[in-house]
Amino acid sequence: MNTLDTIKKRRSIRSFTTQNIEKEKIETLLQSAMYAPSAVNKQPWHFIVIDNREIMEQIMKIHPNSKMFETATLGILVCGDLQMQHGNGYWLADCGAATQNILLAAAAMDLGSCWVGVFPREDRMKAFKELFSLPAHVEAFALVALGYPAEEKKTPQRYRPESVFLNKWGNS
Numbered sequence: 523m524n525t526l527d528t529i530k531k532r533r534s535i536r537s538f539t540t541q542n543i544e545k546e547k548i549e550t551l552l553q554s555a556m557y558a559p560s561a562v563n564k565q566p567w568h569f570i571v572i573d574n575r576e577i578m579e580q581i582m583k584i585h586p587n588s589k590m591f592e593t594a595t596l597g598i599l600v601c602g603d604l605q606m607q608h609g610n611g612y613w614l615a616d617c618g619a620a621t622q623n624i625l626l627a628a629a630a631m632d633l634g635s636c637w638v639g640v641f642p643r644e645d646r647m648k649a650f651k652e653l654f655s656l657p658a659h660v661e662a663f664a665l666v667a668l669g670y671p672a673e674e675k676k677t678p679q680r681y682r683p684e685s686v687f688l689n690k691w692g693n694s
């Protein structure tokens with residue numbers, strides 16, 4: 523599958539089969555995350571791979587929109603390192619790019635994935651920080667739920683020409 527097809531194919535998948543993700547695929551997901559662009563190439567990220575059901579149960583208790591962990595076989599918590607970042611909150615853009623790379627790599631390998639937002643909700647960031655024993659200078663950014671998809675989703679029509687301007691706001 524080429525990159526453009528993968529971008530369009532990716533959808534949030536919230537129902538998964540019991541098939542586990544192979545080790546090599548997990549490594550590819552992490553490699554893809556770490557090939558993301560980052561400000562001044564600081565790569566201010568860390569990843570916690572979650573394959574423990576008890577921890578998934580805990581996640582569902584602290585995050586109201588994470589029910590897909592009833593069937594997800596894997597999670598990857600994307601964390602930002604405030605000491606490694608370029609400064610001024612660049613870690614957010616960097617971690618966003620890394621998270622998106624995980625989603626696209628998953629789609630390219632016929633895995634299902636869903637971005638579960640943590641930042642900017644302070645209560646969720648705090649709860650994840652506690653659950654995963656993150657150090658003070660590391661923040662939870664987003665959680666990605668993963669597995670082999672048990673649902674199929676079509677590619678929607680999303681292109682909105684009215685959101686595109688030429689050279690200046692308002693010029694179509």
Ligand SMILES: Cc1cc2nc3c(=O)[nH]c(=O)nc-3n(C[C@H](O)[C@H](O)[C@H](O)COP(=O)(O)O)c2cc1C
Pocket residue numbers: 532533534535536587588636637638639640
């Ligand atoms: C920052 C962010 C936070 C999100 N948080 C959640 C979430 O907590 N739970 C969830 O089920 N989906 C979450 N999503 C997935 C969105 O609901 C989904 O991307 C959107 O509805 C578009 O659908 P698609 O991903 O299938 O294209 C989040 C997505 C983003 C980018």
